[in-house]
Amino acid sequence: MRLVVIGGGPAGLFAALSASTVCKKASFPAVVTVLERNARPGQKLLASGSGQCNLTQNASPEELVKHYGDNGRFLLPVLNACPPSRVMDWFTAWNVPLIVREDGKVFPRSLRAQDVLRVLMERCIEAGVEFKNESRVVSLNRELKTFLINLEQGATLAADMVIIATGGSSYPTTGSTGDGYLLAKALGHTIVPPHAALTGVIAPQGTLGILSGISFALAGLTLLSGAGKGRYWNGPLLITHSGISGPLVINNSRYLASGDEVALCFLPHEDGRLRTPAEMESLLKQLIDNQGSLQLQTVLHQLALPKAFISWVLQDCGVDGGRKAAEIGKKQLAPLARAIVATKLTISLKGCLEKAMVTAGGVALSEINRKTMRSQLVEGLYLAGEVMDIDGDTGGYNLQAAWSTGWAAGQAAAAAMLGALPS
Ligand SMILES: Cc1cc2nc3c(=O)[nH]c(=O)nc-3n(C[C@H](O)[C@H](O)[C@H](O)COP(=O)(O)OP(=O)(O)OC[C@H]3O[C@@H](n4cnc5c(N)ncnc54)[C@H](O)[C@@H]3O)c2cc1C
Structure with missing residues (x-):
């Protein structure tokens, strides 16, 4: 036989x-x-x-x-x-x-x-x-x-x-x-x-790529569309020149597909729970209320986030970080909070099979x-x-x-x- x-x-x-x-x-x-x-x-x-x-x-x-x-x-x-x-x-x-x-x-x-x-x-x-x-x-x-x-x-x-x-x-x-x-x-x-699967993914739109090489010890990823809509994970995240990677993305890429919309939370709670935009906004407000005379960027640098990321957030939201924190109104705080804990990206896995x-x-x-x-x-x-x-x-x-x-x-x-x- x-x-x-x-x-x-x-x-x-x-x-x-x-x-x-x-x-x-x-x-x-x-x-x-x-x-x-x-x-x-x-x-x-x-x-x-x-x-x-x-x-x-x-x-x-x-x-x-x-x-x-x-x-x-x-x-x-x-x-x-x-x-x-x-x-x-x-x-x-x-x-x-x-x-x-x-x-x-x-x-x-x-x-x-x-x-x-x-x-x-x-x-x-x-x-x-x-x-x-x-x-x-x-x-x-x-x-x-x-x-x-x-x-x-x-x-x-x-x-x-x-x-x-x-x-x-x-x-x-x-x-x-x-x-x-x-x-x-x-x-x-x-x-x-x-x-x-076991791959980073591409995020063709947006300006996140300028943070290429910046990593976050703990970040969150929520799937906003597709078969796994509503699922979320946390773990270490790496920004690459073309998208997002690191264990958070690599180990969960099996659930991701081209065209999916995801939200990134760059500042979850310490226990890994995702922070909502409302929670983030109230945290920012608290910091600003206590230190209104400082420059906004100085206040934001107290968050456990990379400095380059803070610069990116300010630029992406069109907010002048050199202004006094007390001058920043709710209208500007809300987009800042969303960018920190709910940045939305449409991802692609095109070409990812190769590697x-x-x-x-x-x-x-x-x-x-x-x-x-x-x-x-x-x-x-x-x-x-x-x-x-x-x-x-x-x-x-x-x-x-x-x-x-x-x-x-x-x-x-x-x-x-x-x-x-x-x-
Ligand atoms: C860069 C890299 C690093 C990895 N590191 C790890 C690691 O450290 N630990 C871990 O657990 N996993 C790792 N993996 C994953 C792991 O290597 C694979 O899951 C594993 O090799 C799968 O084994 P397999 O025998 O099923 O398939 P394969 O290893 O892909 O073997 C399939 C074989 O079939 C042959 N073949 C295909 N088609 C035909 C055909 N028509 N006729 C005849 N022969 C054919 C192929 O040439 C190949 O030799 C890694 C993968 C990659 C790409």
Whole structure:
């Protein structure tokens, strides 16, 4: 029997290793083949963590699932079966010593993603996995009980089982260009529209860009339109030359879409609650009432905000900061307060996929068995990794999802081949 894994990223490599190990242990003569379009597998893995590879997050499955947006609980069974502790034990046993940082991020002690990829390749080869590189799959059909896999070069391969592990469509230079969506769709799967996630976003209008490089330790972001209207988050914010970024935006970009209107609160309450324009106005009034003889800008500089930001707010609202604070009337205070706690922006994600760390959207989870990663629609088909509608926060969550789903798909496909489970 032959199992073909399409895609040699972390999910595909773990799937192939897991399936091959089961078959080898059972002395079952299965061929496990990884088809990788690049000259070598694992290009995105090599880029992960800026080449240092934050390979997981040292947390319990219950804690982990909170970091994959609304779809996190789908992962619970596979995270329970293949949790970070197990992944860490494996890499340690494979002679890749790890370090766990205070924030829970786990890296190889060498801080080299190459070491993670190298050991995975060694393990796969030792387990008997066959690699066919420069083999881009362009179509996948199922005829009777056999999959026919067509390669770009023209060859056709037959397989009894297939695991699609082609990744998402972000960072396409690494080989993940969304092919898996087309393959799964052609077999009847629903694709939740993919878009960039773990990315900063563009804010084409307005003058905020002159604050490029300025960061806010705690800011708030409210979604004013679109599917997630009314949701808000807080965290560190960075202004970029073209828009907004920083953990606040990056970790919540999965909820954002081009054309959405958002409001930025640059001065939330210390506990993270958003400050309303009315609350901000009354805070400004209080400051001014107590120090009316000072220049307005001197008074505003007492707020826990960067000086450059205060200059921008004054300029953007057309208020002369050199005037005495007492001379500033309600008519001018209201726009100042709104700019500080409710600056509205229309955002765009155009071009963000090129540099986004992950893709939100993908093969609909309702069509995948959450214990085995088996397609609910096509017998013998499994899915693993980012090709599915799963995306995690920064911090090792995405690679952990790739390991766990890859491992589960490999186990289930092997068990099906061995006849232990119906395929
Ligand atoms: C710059 C960057 C840094 C990151 N850092 C981290 C980090 O530190 N920690 C973390 O948890 N996550 C990180 N991520 C995210 C993480 O790397 C991905 O979520 C993870 O690699 C997904 O694994 P995957 O196997 O599903 O897909 P991929 O890694 O994308 O692998 C898919 C593979 O399939 C191949 N392929 C695609 N189409 C075909 C086809 N038609 N035929 C054959 N082969 C095909 C591709 O060439 C690729 O090798 C980072 C991402 C980026 C872009």
